[in-house]
Every structure is written in structure tokens, then in C-alpha cells.
Amino acid sequence: MTVMTRVSLASAEPAIALGALDGRYRSAVSGLVDHLSEAALNRNRIHVEVEWFIHLCQEQVLPGLPVLAQQQCAGLRDIVETFGSEEIAELAAIEAETVHDVKAVEYFIARRLDALSLGNLAPLVHFACTSEDINNLAYAVGIRDAVSSVWEPAARQTLHSLTTLAEDAAATPMLSRTHGQPATPTTLGKEIAVFVHRLNRQLDRIGKQEFLGKINGATGTYAAHLAAAPDVDWPSVAKSFVEHLGLTFNPLTTQIESHDYQAELYADIARFNRILHGLCVDIWSYISIGFFRQIPVAGATGSSTMPHKVNPIRFENAEANLEISNALLDSLGSTLVESRWQRDLTDSSGQRNIGTALGHSVLALNNVTKGLKQLDVAEETIAADLDSNWEVLGEAIQTVMRAEAVAGVDGMENPYERLKELTRGRRVDAEKLKDFVAGLGLSAAAEERLKNLTPSGYTGLAATLAQQYGAA
Known part of the structure; x- marks a missing residue:
């Protein structure tokens, strides 16, 4: 496949745009x-x-x-x-x-x-x-190139920014919240690395996507081809042509290429979008409780009436655009795979919205990348939150008691119930926990480990996991 330098079409901007992508956000898409x-x-x-x-x-x-x-x-x-x-x-x-x-x-x-x-x-x-011999190949080339040249680089740029955050905060202890309640500590970097790992998996799937094409006539039978040249191996000619375009040959179709590969691709991109949407919600929430500070942009206004505000608009904008993108991708994925008998024209109108669907995703990626670059980790706020929740060490204590019981240490009965009575529904400070541990009768080694344990030190392998799996 020969790569040519072509005249750019992007400069042909409409004077007045109906849609936001061709107006307000055109530069991003x-x-x-x-x-x-x-x-x-x-x-x-x-x-x-x-x-x-x-x-x-x-x-x-x-x-x-x-x-x-x-x-x-x-x-x-x-x-x-x-x-x-x-x-x-x-x-x-x-x-x-x-x-x-x-x-x-x-x-x-x-x-x-x-x-x-x-x-x-x-x-x-x-x-x-x-017509569909030409259309299906033209769309396949356009979709392939749009994903590889525009969408994927935008996604990787976002992942690069996210990876940097995961690496920088790999060892930053943070209180977890399961069901919104204080839970076993983690590190901020490990939680971000989870998203890096998930998004990377989707990018890998998208990178392996086949883009199918056919050129077999009005109902996929090569009838006209054989009528004109009956001695030619037309399926071989068609296959070599489709592969010459850099596409994967689909040997059996109706009048249309069945669009199944498009549905597969849009499902993967939509899943990537949904994971990214989850990240935006989490980042927004961390900002709201002060775990992240937003770096003010010179001259920018957060609120028209409240001068102190720096709103998380990048992540809010991304959420909205990811939702719009997915609404279109889901619709395309479910409708394009159906056609009445050998052909109907619903796919023609549907496919004209592929650019819009990807455009809203690209716009979201652009906003997330910019938003991540404007974040500063508020380590003192995260540390203070963690230090006010010593009760989360109850899990460690009752688990050590279980291990001690298995080892034959006396007095380790009902470890979960005893920690439940001590910690459930109330805040427990360091002194109270250490007094409790001192009175358990643990082995010397176990008691020493628990006496030295703090919420910020109870993060297990979080930092290691962040560094191992948080790379894009």
C-alpha cells in the first residue's frame, strides 16, 4: 500500500456550523x-x-x-x-x-x-x-485511517498523561473507599494504574481490529464479472485487490459488506470510552474532596460570580462527550449489522455519522489530557484523611489473629467479631488500637509488626503494582 501526500480537506470550514464539532470544537477534531x-x-x-x-x-x-x-x-x-x-x-x-x-x-x-x-x-x-463495492471499501479505508491516524494517537496521548500520574503517585498512600466508606488503604498511583491497565487492554484489542472489504457485485455472486469474462478467477482478483488496499478480504457477502467488523470496532471504542468515563468520575470526585488541586490557568474564570472557583470542566466536558460518542457508537454497532434481505439503505445514512461518533470521543480525549496536566496531588490532604481513619487497621489485626490461631497461639478466638466490636461505627485512634494489640497475647514478632503498623504503611503491594502495570 503506497502512502501519498494528499491535499488536506480540513481547511474547508463551514461559515456557520449547525453542530458543535464543526463549530466550537472544530480545532480539536x-x-x-x-x-x-x-x-x-x-x-x-x-x-x-x-x-x-x-x-x-x-x-x-x-x-x-x-x-x-x-x-x-x-x-x-x-x-x-x-x-x-x-x-x-x-x-x-x-x-x-x-x-x-x-x-x-x-x-x-x-x-x-x-x-x-x-x-x-x-x-x-x-x-x-x-455502488456498495466502492462504498464499503471507501468507508473501510476512511475508518481505518481515522482510527490509526487520529483517534488512537489521541488515546495514547491521554494514556501517556495518565501513566505519568500513576508513576508519580505510585507510592502516595491514600485511604480507599468502598461503597463510599473508609476501607483498606491503597496508593493514589495504584488506583490510577488500574485505569491505565484497563485502557491499554482496549487499545490492544482496537489495534488488532480487521477492516473488511469486498468487491463481488450486485448480490455478491460475481455474476456480471463472469458474464463479461467467464474464464477469470474473479474471487482471486477481488481478494488481491482488497488486500492491495490494506484491508482484509471478506469472501462471502450479500450486496453489502456485512459491517460486522465495524460493530466489533465500535464496541471496543465504546468500552474504552466507558472506562475513561469512569476515570473522569473518579478524578472529579477526588477533586471534590481535595485530593487533587487544579492548577489555575492564567486569565481563566471558574465562575461568573464566585472568584475562588476552579471548576473541573475538562472532566465534565469529557463525560458529556463520551456519553454522546457512545450513544452513536452503540446505535451504529446495533443497526449496521442488519440489512433487509440483500440490501437496504439504512446503513448509508448511519455510516455518515461515524465521524461524529469518533469526533466526540476525540474531543473527550483532548479534554482529559488537558485536565490531567492541570492537576496537582494534594499529598497533605490525602495524608490527613488517611491519618484520621485508624480503624481501617482492624482488617490487618483480625487477619494476623487468625494466622496466630492457626499457629497455636492461645487467646485468638473470634478475631473478626472482636475487631468488629472495637471499630464498627466509630473512629478509633492510634493509641486505642495499640492498647488493644498489646492486650491480645500475640507472639512477639506479630505484636511488633502490628505495633509499627500505620494506615499510611498498610498499602500492601500497591506501589509495586502501580509501577508494574501502570505503564502505557
Whole structure:
């Protein structure tokens, strides 16, 4: 697959935008315009048609087909590479007459063949193809490139910022809260590393995604192909062409490529979004209890009336955009896999929203990355919170008592119940816990371990786990 330098489509901004992605947030998502806009779809259609034309000549599927000169191949591909504002307008004018987008692409290409001394081969453009032969490949190329060139780099940038936070706070002791209540201490870095690990798994799945394509005719039977050239191994020609585009060949379809790979991809991206949404909620909550300080941005206003406020708007904005993205991704994933008999047109309208779905995810990623860079760990607040909850050591004490009982130490009966009576529903300070431990009759080694134990020291392997699994 040859990589070309193409005219960027992103500069064609609408004067007044209906949607937020093409208006207020365009700068954050403009990278998707070159892959999933209507203009990009048409450019990818031209790309597929041109490559199919070249492929048919190279394979010599019909008598009398010439072997294209290198200059002619370059000239055909130049139709794609130079596709810009003037060509967009020309194609739109053709479509206004044809009232058919793919037919307009065919005529657009045919107009340019005389200049390449290929005018006699105009019938070869769109040869044996139905519109969906072109559309499914054009969409697959656009979706693949949008994910690999725009969405995935944005996701990795967010993960990089998150990894930095996990590493920096790997050993920062923090009170856990299960069910919102004080629980066994952890470290801040370990809790962030959990998200890094989860998001990395989803990125790995997305990176292995296949992008399928087909070019087998009106109902997937190669009927027109065989009618024109019955001696050609058309499935092999089709397979080599689809793979030439950098896609995975789907050998058995109706008129449409079944879109199952799209549903798989959107489910994985939606799951990534949901995990990221959970992170935003947790970070927002940590900010609200003072575990994070937000670094003020010079000149920025938090509230129009309360000067002291620095609102966590980056994470709130991300939550909203992740929810919108997932609503679209879930809808696409559930509807695209269905088609009435051999073909209906619902997928055509649905797929035009792929860019919007990914755009809201990219916008969320952009906000999370910026938000993470504006956080400062409030270690003194975290430490004070932890130091006021010595009762969380009740778990350690009753577990040590169990071990002592197994070892044959007397007086270790009912360890859980005794710690429950001491700690449940009340705050217990260090002195009271140490007095309790001193009166248990533990072995000298066990008593020494518990006497030296503090909430900040009761984090187990949290720091090690954070460093081991918190790398992007």
C-alpha cells in the first residue's frame, strides 16, 4: 500500500456550523475531516475506483486491455492526491445531475481519462461494480485511517498523561473507599494504574481490529464479472485487490459488506470510552474532596460570580462527550449489522455519522489530557484523611489473629467479631488500637509488626503494582 501526500480537506470550514464539532470544537477534531467527512468519503471512492481500474489492467482480465505505463498510473493516482476544493465543487455539480453519489464519481474520473490517453477505457471505470463495492471499501479505508491516524494517537496521548500520574503517585498512600466508606488503604498511583491497565487492554484489542472489504457485485455472486469474462478467477482478483488496499478480504457477502467488523470496532471504542468515563468520575470526585488541586490557568474564570472557583470542566466536558460518542457508537454497532434481505439503505445514512461518533470521543480525549496536566496531588490532604481513619487497621489485626490461631497461639478466638466490636461505627485512634494489640497475647514478632503498623504503611503491594502495570 503506497502512502501519498494528499491535499488536506480540513481547511474547508463551514461559515456557520449547525453542530458543535464543526463549530466550537472544530480545532480539536479537525484531523478526522481528512478521513470521515463527506469530501473524504468521495476522495476515498475515487481512490477505490482508480485502483480498481489499474488493477484490472494489471491483471489483464479483459482482451485488449493495455498494460498501463508508469506515467499513466501516476496520472490516475494524481486524481486522488490533488482532490481539493475545486474538485469537491465539480463533483457536487455532477451529483446534482445524476442524483447518485457513486455514479457522479464514475463520471468525474471518466472526464480525466482523455488527458492520460485512456479515454477509450472509460467503460472500465466502475467495471462490474455495484455502488456498495466502492462504498464499503471507501468507508473501510476512511475508518481505518481515522482510527490509526487520529483517534488512537489521541488515546495514547491521554494514556501517556495518565501513566505519568500513576508513576508519580505510585507510592502516595491514600485511604480507599468502598461503597463510599473508609476501607483498606491503597496508593493514589495504584488506583490510577488500574485505569491505565484497563485502557491499554482496549487499545490492544482496537489495534488488532480487521477492516473488511469486498468487491463481488450486485448480490455478491460475481455474476456480471463472469458474464463479461467467464474464464477469470474473479474471487482471486477481488481478494488481491482488497488486500492491495490494506484491508482484509471478506469472501462471502450479500450486496453489502456485512459491517460486522465495524460493530466489533465500535464496541471496543465504546468500552474504552466507558472506562475513561469512569476515570473522569473518579478524578472529579477526588477533586471534590481535595485530593487533587487544579492548577489555575492564567486569565481563566471558574465562575461568573464566585472568584475562588476552579471548576473541573475538562472532566465534565469529557463525560458529556463520551456519553454522546457512545450513544452513536452503540446505535451504529446495533443497526449496521442488519440489512433487509440483500440490501437496504439504512446503513448509508448511519455510516455518515461515524465521524461524529469518533469526533466526540476525540474531543473527550483532548479534554482529559488537558485536565490531567492541570492537576496537582494534594499529598497533605490525602495524608490527613488517611491519618484520621485508624480503624481501617482492624482488617490487618483480625487477619494476623487468625494466622496466630492457626499457629497455636492461645487467646485468638473470634478475631473478626472482636475487631468488629472495637471499630464498627466509630473512629478509633492510634493509641486505642495499640492498647488493644498489646492486650491480645500475640507472639512477639506479630505484636511488633502490628505495633509499627500505620494506615499510611498498610498499602500492601500497591506501589509495586502501580509501577508494574501502570505503564502505557
